[in-house]
Structure formats: C-alpha cells, structure tokens
Amino acid sequence: MKAIKSKLEVTLPKAFYFSDDIYAQEKERIFCREWFCAGRQEQVPNPGDYLVVELAAESILVVRRKDGTLAAYYNVCRHRGSRLVPVATAEPNAQTGLGPSGTFGSGIRCPYHAWTYALDGSLRTAPFLREEEAFYKDEFALHPVGVETWAGFFFLHLTPSETQVAGRSLQDQLDGVPGRLQRYPLRELRAARRIVYEVAANWKVIVENYNECYHCAGVHPELCAIVPQFKKDGGGDLDWEHGIPHKEGAFTFSFSGTTPRAPFPGLDGDEKIRHKGELVYPNFMLSLSADHVAAFTLWPRGPLHTTIACDFLFHPTEIAKPGFDPSDAVDFWDLVNRQDWSICENVQRGMSSRVFEFGYYAPMESWSLDIRRYIGERIPLPARPEQ
Numbered sequence: 001m002k003a004i005k006s007k008l009e010v011t012l013p014k015a016f017y018f019s020d021d022i023y024a025q026e027k028e029r030i031f032c033r034e035w036f037c038a039g040r041q042e043q044v045p046n047p048g049d050y051l052v053v054e055l056a057a058e059s060i061l062v063v064r065r066k067d068g069t070l071a072a073y074y075n076v077c078r079h080r081g082s083r084l085v086p087v088a089t090a091e092p093n094a095q096t097g098l099g100p101s102g103t104f105g106s107g108i109r110c111p112y113h114a115w116t117y118a119l120d121g122s123l124r125t126a127p128f129l130r131e132e133e134a135f136y137k138d139e140f141a142l143h144p145v146g147v148e149t150w151a152g153f154f155f156l157h158l159t160p161s162e163t164q165v166a167g168r169s170l171q172d173q174l175d176g177v178p179g180r181l182q183r184y185p186l187r188e189l190r191a192a193r194r195i196v197y198e199v200a201a202n203w204k205v206i207v208e209n210y211n212e213c214y215h216c217a218g219v220h221p222e223l224c225a226i227v228p229q230f231k232k233d234g235g236g237d238l239d240w241e242h243g244i245p246h247k248e249g250a251f252t253f254s255f256s257g258t259t260p261r262a263p264f265p266g267l268d269g270d271e272k273i274r275h276k277g278e279l280v281y282p283n284f285m286l287s288l289s290a291d292h293v294a295a296f297t298l299w300p301r302g303p304l305h306t307t308i309a310c311d312f313l314f315h316p317t318e319i320a321k322p323g324f325d326p327s328d329a330v331d332f333w334d335l336v337n338r339q340d341w342s343i344c345e346n347v348q349r350g351m352s353s354r355v356f357e358f359g360y361y362a363p364m365e366s367w368s369l370d371i372r373r374y375i376g377e378r379i380p381l382p383a384r385p386e387q
C-alpha cells in the first residue's frame with residue numbers, strides 16, 4: 001500500500017460491512033450479548049397478548065403475563081422444537097410492521113403436539129404424558145429471553161443468564177441517557193405512527209450516519225433550513241448536551257419548524273426550543289423535539305440489509321385533541337429518513353468496489369469513530385493498516 005501522510009483515523013475494514021463471517025461474530029458477540037431495543041410496551045397491552053419479533057435470526061415471543069409484566073421466550077417448543085407461533089420469517093404486520101401479534105389467552109399452545117405453556121413460560125400440559133412415567137413438567141419451561149423496560153420501551157437480551165454480571169444490566173447499557181432525558185415524559189408518550197423501512201445497508205453504516213452531521217449540509221437541505229447549526233463547520237461543534245437550536249422562530253422538526261402541538265410538560269427552557277438526540281448501541285436511536293419524539297430501532301437482517309422501524313411518539317393529551325394530525329412531523333421525518341437511508345445504500349454500494357479497503361473519519365466524525373471502538377471491544381480487529 002502506498003504510504004500517505006494524512007493522519008485521519010481509518011474506519012473499520014471493508015469486511016466488517018460485507019462478510020458473513022463478521023456478521024456471524026456480531027450476532028454472537030453483540031446481538032446475542034447486549035440489550036436490544038425491540039419496541040414499545042403498549043404494543044403488548046393486555047395479559048395474554050403477544051408479539052413476535054425476529055432478532056439475530058431468532059424468533060422471539062414477547063408476552064404480557066397475568067401479573068401485567070412482560071416476558072419473552074424463544075419461539076421454540078421444548079418438545080420437538082416446533083415454533084409455537086408458526087411464523088416463517090419476520091412477516092410484516094399492519095400493526096407492528098415487524099412480526100405477527102395477537103393473543104394467547106391464558107396459555108401458549110404448540111401447534112404440533114399441543115404441549116401448552118402458561119404465560120410465565122412453565123409447561124402446563126403435555127397430552128397423554130404422566131409425571132409418574134419419568135417426565136417432570138418443571139424441567140420443560142420455555143427458553144427465556146431477558147426483557148427489561150425503560151421509558152415505555154422494552155429491551156430484549158438473548159442470553160439472559162449473563163445479564164446478572166456486573167456492568168451488563170440495561171441501566172449500565174443506557175449509561176447517561178435516562179439522566180439526560182429525565183424531563184421528557186417518555187413513558188407516557190404513545191406512537192401515533194410507525195414507518196418501517198427496508199434498507200440495503202449494513203447496520204453500522206446507518207449508526208455511523210446517525211452519529212455525524214458532516215453529511216447534513218449536502219444530504220438534508222430541508223433539515224438545515226430549519227436547523228442551520230447542522231451545516232455549520234460540518235456539524236463538528238454541536239452541543240447535544242444542551243440541545244441544538246433551530247432557526248429564529250422555529251422549535252421543532254417540521255417543514256415550517258413550528259407545530260400547533262404544545263411542548264411536553266416538564267421540559268426546561270432549552271428543551272422547549274432545542275433538539276436533542278441519543279444513540280444507544282447497538283440498535284436504538286432517539287431524536288427528541290419539544291412536542292414529539294422519533295424513536296428508531298435497527299433490525300440487522302444480514303451484513304447487507306437492515307430493517308428500520310421508526311415510531312413517532314406524541315403526548316396522549318395532544319393525540320386526544322380533535323383534529324390531531326401528526327403528519328407535519330411525520331412527513332418531514334420521512335423525507336429526512338429517506339435521504340439518510342438512500343445515502344447509506346449509496347455508501348454500501350460504493351464500498352463494494354474492489355478499490356475500497358477502508359475509509360477515513362474526518363475529525364467531526366469522532367462519534368462514528370466511536371463505532372470502531374465499540375466493535376473493536378467485542379470483535380478482534382485486524383492490525384491497523386499501514387499509512
């Protein structure tokens with residue numbers, strides 16, 4: 001390789017965006033080992049209700065138990081391995097956009113031999129099997145998945161036995177986010193709209209794109225018209241701690257920068273007029289205006305494809321008002337989102353070239369550099385290329 005004098009930090013190598021082997025390592029060491037934001041609690045409102053999601057190629061049942069708490073199980077019968085809800089893949093569903101949902105009533109019945117489990121995962125009945133014949137029902141509970149909630153969101157953990165280890169709780173993973181967002185009434189909010197996008201790009205391309213605003217001036221002219229700060233100095237000097245100011249007279253993400261909706265109760269002076277954003281690795285992104293929140297969950301489907309669910313959350317008081325219309329925020333976001341996903345797909349296509357080995361992070365992309373650190377702490381990186 002020809003030596004170059006530039007001192008820019010290099011990105012992850014090309015294989016991290018294309019290789020099935022690296023993706024398999026990510027599945028094992030990240031998606032199966034970290035808390036993964038999978039939706040809003042209100043998607044499973046009543047005891048017996050369930051939702052099926054596909055996470056790291058595993059089909060997972062999220063169930064509301066009798067006591068009102070959420071539980072999650074692998075969608076696998078302990079008898080012969082049949083799926084309990086016979087979903088072939090993550091079939092799009094009108095309500096969730098991600099997987100089927102419905103109600104089990106009081107029990108989860110396998111369609112194969114009718115082994116039936118209680119909502120707490122314990123095996124309740126296995127037809128014609130008697131305990132006196134060396135068959136003990138308490139040895140056949142469903143395989144559990146960890147589930148925790150924060151701010152109305154629920155998070156899943158595919159290896160729950162490891163979450164008791166110090167530093168592996170959901171609170172550890174959320175780190176400073178709950179503190180920074182403490183005045184936003186996130187738990188009370190409700191999704192008025194959900195848009196699900198299919199994006200032909202590696203999940204890290206999307207996270208890296210969310211992490212920097214160097215691209216904003218070129219990719220998001222409408223957004224920069226409302227938030228001129230995003231195009232200043234390549235978005236390198238943005239004060240996310242106190243929020244990003246809008247143009248004079250604007251205070252939210254809509255084409256006009258305004259909305260008839262009231263700001264959330266409890267926000268401080270900055271939060272009523274500024275925009276905040278958070279990213280929780282590996283798959284959760286929050287963008288917060290004074291009157292609405294765009295909540296993104298990424299669902300990696302392979303090295304080359306990511307499903308993205310975007311929930312638009314509003315205060316129930318506003319939703320209940322006659323004439324409530326979320327489209328000022330939703331249409332604006334949909335435009336910005338499509339600009340992002342389109343440029344991410346363009347990056348993925350460009351990186352496939354035989355001349356591309358790795359890219360570079362500009363100084364204002366230091367948060368994207370953080371992805372290299374995050375991955376490197378979990379998957380061995382090859383030696384840094386000679387420069």
Ligand SMILES: [Fe+2]
Pocket residue numbers: 209215216219220340
């Ligand atoms: Fe963007």
